[in-house]
Amino acid sequence: MLHVSRRAVCAAFLIGSTLFAGSGSAEEFNLEEKVKLCATCHGADGVPINKQTPVIWGQNEGYFYLQLRDFKRGTRKNPLMEPIAAPLEKKDMYALAAYFTKKKWPNLGQPPAPASVAAKADSAVRSVGCRGCHLDHFQGDGTTARLAGQSREYLLATMLAFRDGSRGNNPGMSNLMSATPEDDFEALAEYLAGLQIDQYLGHGR
Amino acid sequence: MGPVTTYCCGPNNRGVAIYKDKVYMGTLDAKLVALDAKTGSLIWETEIADPELGYSETMAPTVVDGKVLIGTNGGEYGIRGFVRAYDADTGELVWNFHTIPEDSVGEWATHDATGKDMHRDIEAEKAALAKLGDPYKTLGGGVWQNPAVDLKTKRIYFVVGNPSPDLDGSIRPGDNLYTDSLVSVDLNTGEYVCHFQYIAHDVWDLDAVSPPILVDVKDNDGNTVPGVIHGGKTGNVYIHNRDDCSLIRFSEAMVDQTGMWSLPTPEGTPMLPGANGGVEWSVMSVNPDLGLTYAVNLHQPMTYHVESSPYPGGKLWLGGAFKVIPDSDQFGNVTAVDYNTGKIKWQKKTPLPMMGGTLATAGGLVFTGEGDGWFRAYDAENGEVLWSFFAGAGVNAPATAYSVDGKEYIVVGAGGNTQIDFKRGNNIIAFTVD
Numbered sequence: 001m002l003h004v005s006r007r008a009v010c011a012a013f014l015i016g017s018t019l020f021a022g023s024g025s026a027e028e029f030n031l032e033e034k035v036k037l038c039a040t041c042h043g044a045d046g047v048p049i050n051k052q053t054p055v056i057w058g059q060n061e062g063y064f065y066l067q068l069r070d071f072k073r074g075t076r077k078n079p080l081m082e083p084i085a086a087p088l089e090k091k092d093m094y095a096l097a098a099y100f101t102k103k104k105w106p107n108l109g110q111p112p113a114p115a116s117v118a119a120k121a122d123s124a125v126r127s128v129g130c131r132g133c134h135l136d137h138f139q140g141d142g143t144t145a146r147l148a149g150q151s152r153e154y155l156l157a158t159m160l161a162f163r164d165g166s167r168g169n170n171p172g173m174s175n176l177m178s179a180t181p182e183d184d185f186e187a188l189a190e191y192l193a194g195l196q197i198d199q200y201l202g203h204g205r
Numbered sequence: 206m207g208p209v210t211t212y213c214c215g216p217n218n219r220g221v222a223i224y225k226d227k228v229y230m231g232t233l234d235a236k237l238v239a240l241d242a243k244t245g246s247l248i249w250e251t252e253i254a255d256p257e258l259g260y261s262e263t264m265a266p267t268v269v270d271g272k273v274l275i276g277t278n279g280g281e282y283g284i285r286g287f288v289r290a291y292d293a294d295t296g297e298l299v300w301n302f303h304t305i306p307e308d309s310v311g312e313w314a315t316h317d318a319t320g321k322d323m324h325r326d327i328e329a330e331k332a333a334l335a336k337l338g339d340p341y342k343t344l345g346g347g348v349w350q351n352p353a354v355d356l357k358t359k360r361i362y363f364v365v366g367n368p369s370p371d372l373d374g375s376i377r378p379g380d381n382l383y384t385d386s387l388v389s390v391d392l393n394t395g396e397y398v399c400h401f402q403y404i405a406h407d408v409w410d411l412d413a414v415s416p417p418i419l420v421d422v423k424d425n426d427g428n429t430v431p432g433v434i435h436g437g438k439t440g441n442v443y444i445h446n447r448d449d450c451s452l453i454r455f456s457e458a459m460v461d462q463t464g465m466w467s468l469p470t471p472e473g474t475p476m477l478p479g480a481n482g483g484v485e486w487s488v489m490s491v492n493p494d495l496g497l498t499y500a501v502n503l504h505q506p507m508t509y510h511v512e513s514s515p516y517p518g519g520k521l522w523l524g525g526a527f528k529v530i531p532d533s534d535q536f537g538n539v540t541a542v543d544y545n546t547g548k549i550k551w552q553k554k555t556p557l558p559m560m561g562g563t564l565a566t567a568g569g570l571v572f573t574g575e576g577d578g579w580f581r582a583y584d585a586e587n588g589e590v591l592w593s594f595f596a597g598a599g600v601n602a603p604a605t606a607y608s609v610d611g612k613e614y615i616v617v618g619a620g621g622n623t624q625i626d627f628k629r630g631n632n633i634i635a636f637t638v639d
Contacts, residue, residue: 061208066257075518097208127528131626132214133521142210142233171514172281172521179473179510179526 010041010049029092031099037084038096046106051153058105062143064097067169076169105198110152112194113187121191124184128176137197152193159185207234211519212261213281215623219350219486220265222273224293229273231262237275237291249296253277258519259284267351268293270392274361276304276348280384280412283369283522286346288361290395300395304346304365304383309339311380314405319441319455323466325406330378340377343516345369346384349486350416353433355447359392362433362447364413371410371480372469373513373524380405385412387435387443387450399450403437408469409509410480410527411438415562418498420491423545424453434491434544436500439465440483442542456547459483459540460502469525473508480507480527481558481625488562488603490571492585496545499571499585501559502538505625506530539563539573539583551588560622562603564615568638572615574600576627580617580634598630606638613638 038056042048046057056064070076071085072093085093113121125131134140138148147155161167163177163185180188210216210233222229227248228240234256239248253275254260259282267274272290280286286304291297313327345368352363365388368374368381382400385407389398403413415436422432422444431447440460444453460483464476481503491498511525529535537559541550557576564572565585574580576599582592596619604617615636621629 062210065208094208101208123531126626127531128526129529129624129626132624135215135623136626136629141216142208142212169517170520171517172523174514175510175512175523175526178512179528 010053029089029095031095034092034096035099038100041080043106046103047108048151048154051151052157053151054154055106055108055150056100057103058146059100060140060142060144060146061097061101063140063145064100065093066143068093068096070169076167105146105149107196108149108151108193110149110193112196113191117187118191120184120187124180124188128180130176137200138192138195139197139201147192148195148197150193152189155192156185156189159188206232206236207256209256210234210261211256211259211282212263212278217263217623218265219263222266222268224268224273227293229266229268229293231264231266231275233261233263235260235262235277237262237266237273237296239273239293239296251291251296251298253289254284255519258282259522264349265351267354269354269356272299272392274352274354276363278347278349280345280347280366280369281371281521281523282519283343283516284345284347285342286348286365288348288352288363288390288395290392302390302395302397304348304388305341305344306382307339307341309341309344309379309382310334311382311402311405314380314402317405317439317466318401318403318443318452319439321466323404323406324468330374330406333375334378337376337378339379340381343369344377344381344384346381349414350488353417353419354392355419355431358447360389360398360447361392362387362389362417362419364388364415364417364435366414367407367410367412370514370522370524372408372509372511372526374406374408375513376515376524377406381407387413387417387433387445389447389450401443401445401450401452403439403443408511409466409476411478411482413437414482414486415484415500416488418489418491419447420493420498420544422453432544434489434498436484436487436489436498438478438482438484440478440502442489442498442500442544442547444544444547454547456542456544457549459500459538459542459549459552460504467509469509469511471511473510473528475506475508475530477506478503479505479529480509481505481560485560485624487560490563490565490603491544492565492569492571495550495585496543497541497550497565497585498544499563499565499573500540500542501561501563501573502540503558503560503625504534504536504538505558506533506535537575539571539588541571541585541588553583553588553590557627558625560625560627561601564604564606566606566638572604572617574602574604574617574619576601576622576625578619578628580604580619594634594636596630596632596634598632599627601627
């Protein structure tokens with residue numbers, strides 16, 4: 001119940017906020033206000049309000065920027081994010097990306113995957129070469145997303161969305177998810193969500 | 206460096222160039238920078254291309270005759286490739302050569318350079334060409350590695366990578382010139398001289414990425430001629446006449462080529478070599494006294510999958526996927542090829558697929574490293590392992606040699622590898638040769 005309630009509050013607040021944002025085309029960008037708006041769903045402490053919402057604190061700067069750009073362009077679909085991104089200029093998106101990439105990635109308290117799950121996930125990872133882009137600890141880099149420690153539910157939904165094409169802003173990812181047996185996705189999500197990598201990164205991200 | 210970096214296969218840098226008082230480097234966000242060699246301070250910087258459209262730099266610049274030569278990555282992102290020359294003093298563009306000409310159709314070649322049928326559906330491609338037009342604007346053709354420079358003729362020789370999207374040929378009809386090709390242009394003007402295409406209309410990403418080498422070779426009449434050789438991802442070494450880029454011969458296959466050229470399918474078609482090729486970016490070297498070139502190889506069974514999607518505007522655009530077949534046997538080779546006959550002289554198997562390159566010395570040694578951390582010296586004539594050193598991380602870069610006050614050194618990086626996930630490290634290790 002708490003989960004549903006929080007999600008409803010997040011959506012209701014955003015509908016009001018984005019209607020307001022859309023009413024003034026020459027709205028001046030205010031980083032502090034935008035950060036507060038982001039916190040409505042993505043969490044004031046970096047922990048998202050619901051599990052389908054991604055962690056954005058500590059996310060890679062280039063990836064963060066490209067997602068805002070794609071929401072604005074409409075190449076990534078989301079009824080809440082598209083109107084939020086619509087008034088943003090490139091410099092605004094850069095400012096938000098630069099702000100959030102410096103924040104410490106939150107610990108969602110997701111346990112490491114059991115060995116059998118990790119082995120299944122690792123086999124899938126090696127088959128399509130996930131680490132080739134997302135790197136050795138799934139920290140990502142530049143315009144490639146960090147996956148380690150991301151919300152398990154968000155990871156699973158995203159892989160499935162790439163697979164069925166409903167997330168259409170990266171056809172390369174759609175190809176790779178199409179080539180991955182659907183049976184592997186639960187294991188991949190559990191494995192990636194349970195990765196704690198701050199010790200490898202060494203800079204608190 | 207800016208936040209937008211869209212590169213393939215890991216955040217790599219394949220080296221810098223030093224010329225007079227400056228150091229030159231390409232960056233992942235597609236810039237070329239010149240630094241003061243003594244202080245490291247920035248002297249000039251130029252944006253080569255827009256990284257949001259999939260352009261990036263992982264290759265090392267080559268500086269010669271006052272020009273900085275550099276290509277671009279982005280064959281996995283639907284770029285239009287090029288090689289450029291920039292003024293070494295100012296960073297101003299001197300010339301640009303598009304690796305994808307506006308007429309990229311070619312001659313509808315049905316067989317590859319070794320005579321294998323590529324199973325093209327030429328009629329379907331011609332229908333697609335009539336409907337879609339020439340795909341040159343998003344056809345890829347990145348250049349991964351340094352050109353070889355012939356200072357006598359003032360020509361450069363480089364190889365051009367895969368067409369975009371990698372696996373889906375249905376939306377890019379034609380031979381896709383000059384992808385998967387050896388190309389020569391004039392050093393001073395960038396004007397086209399000659400080319401030779403290994404695979405027309407590649408749908409396997411078995412392209413041309415290992416840097417070419419200039420060496421005198423025997424032609425088919427037994428005459429010694431200026432040659433240029435290249436190790437293809439196909440697993441063959443190609444030997445060309447430098448004058449017109451024509452193919453003199455190709456080597457025996459250094460790797461298993463079972464199923465070549467089976468077309469990719471939605472369900473996945475097994476074929477060897479896998480998409481990392483028989484020779485990846487790894488540099489070859491030569492021992493001209495022995496007439497041998499040394500390549501490192503990969504054996505990675507994969508399935509090739511095709512799935513069509515339209516140009517995504519600078520995002521990863523594979524047109525399908527390559528999948529390692531789980532639990533399949535993977536290994537590597539170090540191979541010596543006689544470039545005057547095309548025969549394999551010797552071949553040594555390694556536990557892991559090989560990526561990095563070789564260094565051949567005048568003293569009759571061949572140095573190369575492995576993904577498990579071993580760096581070894583082989584007898585250039587027979588492949589016997591003469592010396593080994595454990596570097597602690599993947600030795601996935603080629604070694605180089607230098608001397609100081611007459612003392613010889615061998616130096617190599619042990620940084621691991623992202624593409625095939627070998628243990629990362631952060632060491633440069635130098636050895637003396639006594």
